[in-house]
Amino acid sequence: MKDYDFDINIAVVGIGLIGGSYAMALRALKPRSIIGIDRDGKVLKNALHRGIVDEVYESGGKFLKDVDLVIAALYPGDTVKFVRDNLQNFKNGGIITDTSSVKRDVVRDINSFLPGHIEFVAGHPMTGRESRGIEFASADIFTNANYIITPSNKNTARGLKIIDEMARRIGCGSVVYVSPEKHDDIIAFTSQLPHAAAVSIINSHGENFINSMSSFIGGSFKDITRVAQINSELWSELFMMNSDKLIDEIEIFQRSMDRLKTALKGKDTDMLKDIFENAACRRKSLIKR
């Protein structure tokens, strides 16, 4: 298949950290236009003024008839709602993608009402920052990031190809395909569990104790709690939509923690060394940097 020509109209819905970064990164694809949709007029003005988008709207509408590719950078529930609310507006043959980090519910819900002449390709760029909003958006948040596409039986080769190529051309280092079900399994471990652990570490003591710790913190504490500075609205939605799988991962993790505790309680240095060597070896082979 030859390279897809992005000489098209693209709309980004939700001009926050992720949506703003998409709009910025998509310029490199030389699209005909980038339309920004956000309910916050000030954000739109900022994005337009800075040339991040070419046109702005506070909600969907008939203008979407000219849009070839819609990128919904919204919370999962809002993504489903945006698609549902604009079913009459989307272009024949248009592609809609999303960015949310839970997939089962989003794909099932959208596929349940999406007509055949519009295609939804579910995508998840594994990138983010602990800060929110367009002020922190940057084209380079995608550089070398992993991009996950979760195809359903309603997807076409063309639809998948467009999102795959977009992901690569905005800088992602890898594009992989897994089912929505498998995606949510994996993400419970690779993304949700780290957030759950970070939050639980920083919440494990009373507030006064924590506040007295600032002079006793090194790199390990900073790194491990970075994502504890969490967007509570977004992440409570993400956790609840995947609670079954996340509960499983928390319990598997707790058993792993228990093994370490057993080594400590039994003063079993050999067992502890095994645990550490295992961990060091896995970390090293998993992440080459």
Place this chain on the structure above:
Amino acid sequence: MKDYDFDINIAVVGIGLIGGSYAMALRALKPRSIIGIDRDGKVLKNALHRGIVDEVYESGGKFLKDVDLVIAALYPGDTVKFVRDNLQNFKNGGIITDTSSVKRDVVRDINSFLPGHIEFVAGHPMTGRESRGIEFASADIFTNANYIITPSNKNTARGLKIIDEMARRIGCGSVVYVSPEKHDDIIAFTSQLPHAAAVSIINSHGENFINSMSSFIGGSFKDITRVAQINSELWSELFMMNSDKLIDEIEIFQRSMDRLKTALKGKDTDMLKDIFENAACRRKSLIKR
């Protein structure tokens, strides 16, 4: 008290990541000489060749009679052994400090045999890297780091002043004083628990599963598991020397994790949001960056 004049002879024992970094950073204090002690002749040759140290020895000895300040950058047990083995060699009025991240045992053991004319000032620079060895040493690992001094009733104002000033002049952002007991309480939470959690996350699944995850990893997993690339010899010693306090911290953390699980199991979104808001607020106020 006027500034201490570091026109003295300093010996660094153990020229690895930490010892090598000390030797590099101490140059800024313009000491008369920096002596490197390491059992590995190749490391000494490298350090001497690069001008990181001025003189080298493979072990302690009579030359220590001319050394005003000895910095033991060794594992805790080796620090105690080095001091014990060189009791006859240290200079009258000389200062010995260490860098280890557990303090109760080190301070108790050394104070039990140290004669009155030599002073041990226990210190803990809260810095490190996931890589070992002099190749990764750098003067700037101390920049803005927290430095903890754990005084005992054997310390003098002069001894504490020298280590305090050294810490500040190699770049540390804060120098704080707590008892060895309190230090080990705190460090169980701010340093050992993050390491225990990182190791337990990466060990929670089988090796094949972990190896298949490389395309599904984002910043949160990378950050939270960074310290899982652990030095198993060093950290098994550190964990075992503080196992009572670390076990407590693991159990407190597990109860914090359980509260999150309770919110998920009960589909209690408000409880989950509270947990997240609490965490975000604490992280933000604790670490301003």
